[in-house]
Amino acid sequence: GENVEQHPSTLSVQEGDSAVIKCTYSDSASNYFPWYKQELGKRPQLIIDIRSNVGEKKDQRIAVTLNKTAKHFSLHITETQPEDSAVYFCAASRGGMGSNYKLTFGKGTLLTVNP
């Protein structure tokens, strides 16, 4: 089955700096890669996702890049703010009805943005 590795497990940055979180996956058939943000005591919430037909996607200060050859994808947050502090999870899926859209998650990265 799919295996998703996420690094680093903790990341501390100064406000205004950039943050990068990286994930690798094992199943070459995976084609859907979402990122979730989870604030303390809250539910995971989707912040951005990418599909294998594109290499990069941006949404304001957040971007995700995908390298299918190397089987890795990354989350980039620019101009970090204290409200970006949370746990971030990456995930991978084969997509399609045959997979029942199951996701395999990385173990998470605790991002702390220091004012």
Next chain:
Amino acid sequence: DAGITQSPRHKVTETGTPVTLRCHQTENHRYMYWYRQDPGHGLRLIHYSYGVKDTDKGEVSDGYSVSRSKTEDFLLTLESATSSQTSVYFCAISGERGGRTDTQYFGPGTRLTVL
């Protein structure tokens, strides 16, 4: 938040007692999932459903059973709770929305403590 509720939100029980957690959705989505979240392990899939009365095991299904008798409800049962099942349990749903089916939306979670 995508019309998903979970009940109860908190529960304390004793080893050996049965426990049932409920996930309810108002989105009419086909797919429903149960995850557990533990420190250092991220989100791990317990069971999932791809339709009424259609369910299958995830990666950590031992000690758990599920049922889905109608589209909106997905029940997770611990037949005889153990301390190792102390965790936060999240339900998620996915279904056709804007031409896409692969995005999962999470419920608010249930914190279960087994003494």
